[in-house]
Amino acid sequence: MPTGPLRPSPLVEQAAERLRAQIADGTWPVGARLPAETALAQQLGVGRSTVREALRALAGAGLVRPRQGAGVFVVATEPVEDWATRLRRAAVTDVYDVRMAVEVHAVRLAARRRTLEDVEALHTALAGRRAAATADDTAFVDADIALHAAAVAAAHNPLLSALFDEFTPALREALTGLLALTGLRDHDPNTGYDTHAALVRAIEDGDAETAANVLRRELEQTLELLAARSGK
Template sequence: MSSSPGPLRPSPLVEQAAERLRAQIAAGHWAVGSKLPGETTLAKELGVGRSTVREALRALAGAGLVQPRQGAGVFVLATEPTDDWPTRLRRAAVTDVYEVRMAVEVQAARLAARRRTPEDVTAMELALAGRRAASLRDDGAFIDADIAFHATVVAAAHNPVLADLFGQFTPVLRQGLLELLTLTGLRTHDPNTADEAHEALVRAVADGDAEAAAAVVRQELEDPFAG
């Protein structure tokens, strides 16, 4: 193994150690399938403590570059990191995100109508009022209020996996919606666009009409300009 370029600068040591190891792996310093040197050796070469090396290796394992094997050591799995879910979403086209949004929210609306509590309905009504109030503000505030409304519907489904999925893709969804509104000027003539659909969704969920709730969301999301 070649000599280290020198001790790392203080803080953030873990990130620097992980980056140094990542660069060495990417350069083929250790072949895929090979075993990394022990923590003590790596710590000496990087000029850090063993705990820092341990955290850096954990980060590399999370990126899919290495894999610890109990009693055997840490082995190289790949030379390039595997994109995690948030990274993949950030790179996704808004149309792709909308297709996932359709699948998540249509099912969430259906489940919400079956599982909603009085508190859920109240939360939806308050979010609808917030969306209407935000219609008097700029596009960013309106989009935030719109997403907050849809989040109350997803929450009413009482399915943590659906809620997590929705939460993961809302940042890229927000950016996509903001770009769409900027390009189309949709709110110029109707600042509170799609208000009737949102009111109908609240009513369908409150009435326990699962298919009506799903249909409202499906119709709304089939046109991404409707938000």
């Protein structure tokens, strides 16, 4: 078990790490009640406010849970990663597998639920993607993602939109890298335009299955390129 006083800074992070290590090595197993703040402060050589913040950090990581009037108890030995953290660490091919499941279902719903405003937004996004053909890869990818986001938004399911938003940073990085690596835009600066126009048309026409099939084919092709790039 780690012992000794902590270095002056950053105290909260160090205190949280020391307590996390003691939980991990079994000093305080699952179900155990941690010592009171005063005792922990003395052991760690810090103030009670530092201990309090460290315990909050551990609670946020899912390691401990305070019980009113009873103290703070260990509930897990490994931190629980939130969805955003898992996405940042995931392989891009795994992200695309999940994206396909979410987005293909979303456009199927979009074809059934779209409003006139949704259709206008889709055409605006499609025009923006076409205009971005003269821009650099980053701007082009942003315009492409904006069109996909508009398609998901037309499903009128805030959870699907929230999931897509979580994917956006990983998608932007992966697609920008893919364009740079493959040179897809060298001979076709607006690569994929016909497919995206067909997607917008299917949603506008209320053709759910065509919308789903068009998008699935597009994402499968991109996934194949990403898999080849990663060697997976």
